[in-house]
Amino acid sequence: MRIEDRLRELGLVLPEPFQSPTGQPYPFRWVRVRGNRAYVSGQLPLAPDGSLAQPLGKVGAEVTPEQGRQAARLAALAAFAGLRRELGDLDRVTAWLRVFGMVNVAPGFTQVAGVVNGFSELLIDVFGPDVGAHARSAVGMAELPFGVAVEIEAEVEIDGRA
Template structure:
């Protein structure tokens, strides 16, 4: 019998938090057919923002940890969209990662690998996805990373 996604997360020591509430005038996700489009999730741990600017006061490893935190919030939103049943998730389709970075910083892909690597580790082949990783001059609340995603559900 195949382990559930939440059981796989538990083996990694991860319990999904409640899905974060929107910080402005938008919804956290939209379901269109069999796709869930999740709004950008900012880097947070235990309700506190992970702030910093890559290339100035934050290194790639810390940025990747922030991206991992974003991926956990993305999965929490997918779980909420699926009525609390994460096993309705079929696959991660696409991530778009924004990295708060200096103009000369070029390791955005390595930062967003923190999310990508985590999703593959937690979800197996269902976690493999298309992706963009781009620089941003600034992000809301001074966070280091923000990631939005598209997910296929059943």
Template sequence: MTTPEERIAELGLELPEVVAPLASYVPAVRTGSLVYTSGQVPFVKGEPIVTGKVGAEVTLEQAQEAARVCALNAIAALRAEVGELSRVTRIVKVVGFVASAPGFFGQPQVVNGASDLLGEVFGEAGRHARSAVGVTVLPRDVPVEVELIAELGG
């Protein structure tokens, strides 16, 4: 059985360095068997991959890719907190925030970018409850922010 780290490599991806917090918080917190990540934005090497509102400056496809990057950053924060991703027994919940232009109603489709990656990496354990919320603006004018809750075994 392949590990989540091996699946990430098979997807041609690499876990990035954990994004430095933009304010007064930590990237992840463990309490008991749960790990909560802070909201992760679509940064690659310290810079946003896209900015603007979905449905205006940002297309649905660009936003889905941004959500995927957010999820990869959340996985990196999770791994930094727990050491090995094979310790994750379940992705419990994902919350995605989508900076939306007026009249854009595709928030669930945007956050699918994150959900799909979590399924690819964690398999059945990556299936999760989820919220996809439209908002006016996000930090650094990014179009998407994603946070997650993961459960650890043994």
């Protein structure tokens, strides 16, 4: 099954490009392709229009663990959208290699892996267990950009067609 079909089947909508609250451009690529790899810069949870998804804050304080999981799912959709814009077709992704999840945590919050599972589980639901299998790290951070609950970066293998 094509990835676009799977997204529709699951009722998922990929967001528009990130609309920074500062309005300033960033001096880097959201997805950088080199050879048969695509490096996905840190993705934030986005609303469909590309604005920051709510709620903002620290998981374990203003944000519940379940809201954090949902934020991680939204960050996954942002990553998928960036890959589609750069590659033209999500079916060019042949393997998810590495995921690095960062969670904005309140002091003492230790359920970081469970929050980042929101990203990992959606990734496998959409791309399947073979392409979606990945290595992963999940860490708690004192702060993240704009006060978001999660930021997630990744590395994928792609086919060589342009």
